[in-house]
Amino acid sequence: MTNFRSWAPILWFLALPVLGLAPLGPVLAQSEEAPAAINNPNPGADLWRAVRGHLDSPAVTQVGGHDNAVLVNQEGERWMSIRNQKLIPQGGDLLIMVLLIIGAVYAVRGPVTLRSGAAGVQVQRHSVSARVIHWFLAGLFIILGLTGLVLLFGKSLLIPLIGKSAFGVTASASKELHNLLGLLFPLAIVLIFFNLVRNNLYEKGDLMWFLKGGGMIGKTHASAGMFNGGEKMLFWLTIILGIGVSVTGYILDFPAIASWIVSVSPDFSQYRHVMEFSHVIHTVIAILFIALVFGHIFLAVFFVPGTLSSMTSGKVDASWAEEHHDRWYAEIEGDGTKES
Amino acid sequence: MARMKFLCDAERCVECNGCVTACKNEHDIPWGVNRRRVVTINDGDPGERSISVACMHCSEAPCATVCPVDCFYTTNDGVVLHDKDICIGCGYCFYACPFGAPQFPDAGAFGSRGKMDKCTFCAGGPDENNSAEESRKYGRNRLAEGKLPLCAEMCSTKALLAGDGAKVSDIFRERIMYRGAGAMQWGWGVAYDKQGIKG
Ligand code: HEM
Ligand code: HEM
Numbered sequence: 001m002t003n004f005r006s007w008a009p010i011l012w013f014l015a016l017p018v019l020g021l022a023p024l025g026p027v028l029a030q031s032e033e034a035p036a037a038i039n040n041p042n043p044g045a046d047l048w049r050a051v052r053g054h055l056d057s058p059a060v061t062q063v064g065g066h067d068n069a070v071l072v073n074q075e076g077e078r079w080m081s082i083r084n085q086k087l088i089p090q091g092g093d094l095l096i097m098v099l100l101i102i103g104a105v106y107a108v109r110g111p112v113t114l115r116s117g118a119a120g121v122q123v124q125r126h127s128v129s130a131r132v133i134h135w136f137l138a139g140l141f142i143i144l145g146l147t148g149l150v151l152l153f154g155k156s157l158l159i160p161l162i163g164k165s166a167f168g169v170t171a172s173a174s175k176e177l178h179n180l181l182g183l184l185f186p187l188a189i190v191l192i193f194f195n196l197v198r199n200n201l202y203e204k205g206d207l208m209w210f211l212k213g214g215g216m217i218g219k220t221h222a223s224a225g226m227f228n229g230g231e232k233m234l235f236w237l238t239i240i241l242g243i244g245v246s247v248t249g250y251i252l253d254f255p256a257i258a259s260w261i262v263s264v265s266p267d268f269s270q271y272r273h274v275m276e277f278s279h280v281i282h283t284v285i286a287i288l289f290i291a292l293v294f295g296h297i298f299l300a301v302f303f304v305p306g307t308l309s310s311m312t313s314g315k316v317d318a319s320w321a322e323e324h325h326d327r328w329y330a331e332i333e334g335d336g337t338k339e340s
Numbered sequence: 341m342a343r344m345k346f347l348c349d350a351e352r353c354v355e356c357n358g359c360v361t362a363c364k365n366e367h368d369i370p371w372g373v374n375r376r377r378v379v380t381i382n383d384g385d386p387g388e389r390s391i392s393v394a395c396m397h398c399s400e401a402p403c404a405t406v407c408p409v410d411c412f413y414t415t416n417d418g419v420v421l422h423d424k425d426i427c428i429g430c431g432y433c434f435y436a437c438p439f440g441a442p443q444f445p446d447a448g449a450f451g452s453r454g455k456m457d458k459c460t461f462c463a464g465g466p467d468e469n470n471s472a473e474e475s476r477k478y479g480r481n482r483l484a485e486g487k488l489p490l491c492a493e494m495c496s497t498k499a500l501l502a503g504d505g506a507k508v509s510d511i512f513r514e515r516i517m518y519r520g521a522g523a524m525q526w527g528w529g530v531a532y533d534k535q536g537i538k539g
């Protein structure tokens with residue numbers, strides 16, 4: 001599409017001589033043999049084709065700065081339409097849909113209350129360090145997510161509400177916070193990885209957990225260890241998506257990285273193309289990540305009562321442990337780490 | 341109302357960078373920022389051409405459609421301007437602009453982008469015409485004084501034309517009639533053994 005449109009003026013230009021020659025048709029038809037193909041290179045056309053972006057001889061400029069020797073940025077239009085026509089409307093739709101689905105699931109299945117009621121006995125679940133690391137990650141994520149969404153949806157959602165000047169201040173603060181706090185995010189990912197990885201290796205029982213839909217399908221409870229199959233999925237997706245936003249975020253934060261990529265990669269010839277590419281990947285991952293975390297918060301706070309305390313006081317009710325994480329509960333009962 | 345436009349005649353531009361210098365001087369542009377630049381293709385080879393570029397003041401400006409804070413506006417003269425009080429220096433306008441017009445001074449921690457700066461067609465910004473505020477942020481407002489952009493005014497070969505789009509194209513059309521289509525001299529390659537424009 002984009003390609004054809006940028007070529008359309010050239011095609012028209014090429015068509016003009018043909019249209020102009022139309023009256024000559026009958027004259028040409030009288031000659032015995034077909035006229036030899038005219039090899040008529042047009043140096044002007046070559047030059048302007050080069051300018052349109054397929055420069056084979058390097059252009060130069062006295063003025064420093066990113067991509068300044070390039071006359072026409074051919075990728076800009078594509079990036080613009082991806083951001084304005086895909087990321088913003090479809091990203092918005094996706095997040096709204098996830099919230100609606102969550103609402104529907106909650107309305108139909110309600111909160112998963114304990115079958116045997118609270119035991120009244122608390123067992124230790126997450127250590128202080130695990131909780132500090134979780135909230136460091138979650139705090140950063142919530143700030144980064146909100147500030148990022150301000151940049152993405154603010155123009156359509158906030159400007160009509162608070163006006164351009166007030167939004168300018170909000171957006172400026174969001175950008176600075178996002179760009180600076182983003183630098184810490186990889187640290188949170190590394191910490192949570194080393195803190196919890198040993199409890200998140202997949203085991204035999206996890207497949208069964210998924211087959212039972214986490215306990216939603218069938219009468220019996222889905223068996224789980226320290227973390228169930230769904231939590232392990234959250235853990236690994238957090239690691240993978242976290243690396244994704246961090247790498248693309250660092251590129252967006254430090255243009256020098258983009259310049260370096262241009263110097264070593266045959267796929268990118270311009271600094272801004274690396275930025276455009278990173279921006280799109282960053283935003284796609286960010287939206288999926290936010291959708292995932294919507295689900296996580298919903299499960300931890302609303303859908304499975306009794307879970308939240310594991311990340312606040314560090315303790316959970318013994319029946320919660322027995323019903324939701326039976327294999328883990330059996331372990332701590334056995335080795336006596338259980339306390340009241 | 342006039343629709344202001346730039347046109348650079350590549351057959352005339354001699355890469356003197358006078359426009360670049362005039363612009364920098366007229367508007368006191370910060371270090372590292374150039375609102376206008378001259379790009380030379382096939383430098384030093386037969387067929388070398390130079391073109392002076394700055395913001396082209398697009399009709400449906402891509403910069404304006406991606407700006408997350410919506411700080412662009414188009415004047416009655418068709419000039420695309422922006423409000424530096426609102427701009428957050430995100431750089432998106434630079435990614436979208438076909439001509440690489442938006443420029444950024446280094447500001448803040450880790451050399452992060454400052455507020456965007458670009459050619460104003462010598463028409464300032466949203467502040468009061470030629471107020472101290474306006475000149476500090478956007479440079480001089482020559483249009484308000486009834487003058488045209490300085491880069492074109494002082495171009496020694498009159499390669500760079502700026503002004504009412506209709507008049508600019510009249511001047512250019514006249515040139516083409518006089519000298520032939522220049523780079524478009526159809527048939528030269530065949531008739532003169534490719535001794536046409538490429539040398
Ligand atoms: C208000 C927000 C949040 C609340 C209330 C919350 C709550 C919880 C709770 C209660 C647990 C422990 C579950 C258990 O012990 O079985 C947990 C684990 C976890 N949370 Fe959050 N969380 C929040 C935000 C986040 C965010 C933003 C992230 C970021 C990506 C995140 C990532 C994780 C991870 C990776 C685990 C460990 C899961 C595993 O290792 O299998 N949480 N969360
Ligand atoms: C928790 C994860 C994150 C989320 C949800 C997130 C989300 C977003 C969103 C939605 C945007 C806006 C895109 C637009 O307006 O078109 C954005 C931009 C950006 N993000 Fe993130 N991001 C995250 C992490 C990071 C990290 C870890 C970094 C840096 C290391 C980072 C750096 C950036 C930069 C530099 C921009 C461009 C913003 C600007 O300069 O105006 N982000 N992010």
Ligand code: SF4
Binds near residue numbers: 398404440
């Ligand atoms: S900044 Fe670029 S996109 Fe915006 S009006 Fe100027 S030339 Fe067009």
Ligand code: SF4
Binds near residue numbers: 434
């Ligand atoms: S740098 Fe400024 S003008 Fe350009 S898109 Fe961002 S906020 Fe808008």
